[in-house]
Amino acid sequence: MDSSLNSLLAPVLADHPPAPGALLPLLHALQERAGHVPPEAVQAIAEHLNLSRAEVHGVISYYHFFRKAPAGRTVLQICRAEACQARGAESLLAHAEQRLACASHSTRADGAVTVEPVYCLGLCASSPALMLNDSVHARMNAAKLDALLEKEGL
Numbered sequence: 001m002d003s004s005l006n007s008l009l010a011p012v013l014a015d016h017p018p019a020p021g022a023l024l025p026l027l028h029a030l031q032e033r034a035g036h037v038p039p040e041a042v043q044a045i046a047e048h049l050n051l052s053r054a055e056v057h058g059v060i061s062y063y064h065f066f067r068k069a070p071a072g073r074t075v076l077q078i079c080r081a082e083a084c085q086a087r088g089a090e091s092l093l094a095h096a097e098q099r100l101a102c103a104s105h106s107t108r109a110d111g112a113v114t115v116e117p118v119y120c121l122g123l124c125a126s127s128p129a130l131m132l133n134d135s136v137h138a139r140m141n142a143a144k145l146d147a148l149l150e151k152e153g154l
């Protein structure tokens, strides 16, 4: 593990001593600090919590929230849960993927943008909803999304 990853990981491990249920809070803290959960950290996390690497890897893979690579400079998260799906989330996501030339669950090669599906932003009554960086937007459509992306230079 390189020293920059070690300096990110060491305080997170120190804050999360081995205990039942420690893995998820630890992963959240690491992603908050590092922007993602680096695959190189899995071994150290597993040893720290007395888990197998497969157990740690399984949790990271199960929860879409955890990124295995750094995100783009702009992060677009489009809700695909039930209420949003019923009101056009799938076509909104397809529009975003086409406009940004970036598939869902991925970051564009130039690092400008990451597109991610999410499952409920708590705005179901005002669906479809999305989050652009840290701002939530409700009652979205393709034209409104285009206007938001233009402001981001995308």
Ligand code: FES
Pocket: 079, 080, 081, 082, 083, 084, 085, 119, 120, 121, 122, 123, 124, 125, 127, 128, 129
């Ligand atoms: S279903 Fe999309 S915000 Fe709840």
